[in-house]
Amino acid sequence: MARRSTVQRDPRIAGDPELSAYPDFPDDPDLDRVPARRRGTPRNRWSGGGGRWLVWAGRAVLWALIIVIVVNGVRAPFERLTQPNTPAGTAPVAGEGFPTVPGSAFAAQFAEVYLNFDGARLEERESRLAPYLPEGVESQFGWDGLGRMSAGAVQPYGIEVVDAENAVVTVAYQSEDRRQLLSVPIYHDRSAKRFVVAGRPGILPAPGAADLPPKPAPDRDRAAEQELRPSLEGFFKAYAASDTASLRLYADAGTTLEGFSGALTFLQLKDLSVPLPAGSTRQVTATVSWGVPAKTPTSDEPEPADPGQMGGKLEQAYLLTMVKQGDKWFVKDIRGAYRSVAG
Template sequence: MARRSAVGRGRDTAVVEETAVPGRALGTSADPWETPDLDRRRGRSGKRRTRAGGRWGGSGGRWWVWVGRAILWALILVILVNGIRAPFERFTADDGTSSSEAKPGKSAQFPSSAAGAFALQFANVYLNYDQKNAPAREAQLRTFLPDNADPQFGWNSVGQLQVQSVQVAGVDARDASNATVTVLARSQDKWYRLAVPVYADKAGALVISARPALLP
């Protein structure tokens, strides 16, 4: 046992007994006046450690930033593409709607049904002729033809033709006043296809505007 003398600190004195290890001198760490709690709080540099140590996140959270930026740019690109494409789609849709509405409107203004019936009656007279009754045919044609037209409308008063059936195949209206009526006629075992031009005025009156064309 080694006994250490008391050290005076003001008025207080203390006597500390230490157990000496044989062959080893007493170290400074055995100083009884140094508080053990302070030793645990000191680092190698002698500075005190703080309990509330901050944690450094490092670069581990940066990938969230890049993901957020990528999503933001993708959203911006989608908005730009939709904003540019929408006017073109609206423009093409308007053109398609206007063109589809224009065609029925044009044909609806022309009296297609009346023109078809008118051309059918005309074809029955025009395709039936005989040189023996040419004056009767001329009188019947007069109700279909415009003023100052050829009374026989191209027939030279020679030969004869008689058809058994006549039917309307279609009406092609070019505008509100003009249309071409396609007529099919059968004479015995032969078929004729005739294109009859019809004119309609604003009052609804109809007239054969030109000589019919025989189609193949």
């Protein structure tokens, strides 16, 4: 059964004798193609040909972009929660598993022994060094056994972690009138939880004191200073002796003050600074002169002639929080003062 031709005839062809002479085209497979959609008719399927691959490629790129955004959004907070706390702007330290606190203490103890030696006491130093050194090294660890050296005020100054088992600890110390540093390489046996000095130490110069810039003098409340002075003189006298009954008269309610129990004696309130503005609570800086007791001689000893055995005095600076209740001032807190040197 023959199909009807799907070619539409143009009326103009019907009226033209030359064009109307052409017969109808026979059935052709190409004629079964879907005709172009007219305006107003529903779209059944994509009618283009060459642009279809561009649409699918665009969709693929869009979905890939969405997946990347979703994955990064989920991964970022998870990584923040699982990463160790590292200060902003600093790179993680290699070998974070190294025990820095006990390692620094070990190096400081070693430095205390290593920096003190006397040619007349070789065996003592050798025995004291042994717990810090690996087997097989020379017992004096680089010292030839002559001369003497003394050091004190040994404190950990810093540490450079190489990895989980190795670090270099820097120790600060005082030798005579010099402040210096000692660099100590140490090794940590993680299984045995032990340390050992891993190499020769190195003495380095310590940084000098910083330049202190001038400090402008604050506006002082002279009237308040005069009002507070008698009360604070009585307070420091009771504070030196730990006179509990008297301290209660000067302390604010709920404040407990201990004192020195006679280890120091009150000599003088040298300076008292009360800055403006005025108020019922004031921060007061007091400079106190304390008496350091002399050595008490036995009955058969004469009075000490050595200045080191005589009584002395020592000036100290304190910051006191004073609270006024009625017409009286009470001490709420006492601590070391802030900067008190003008520079």
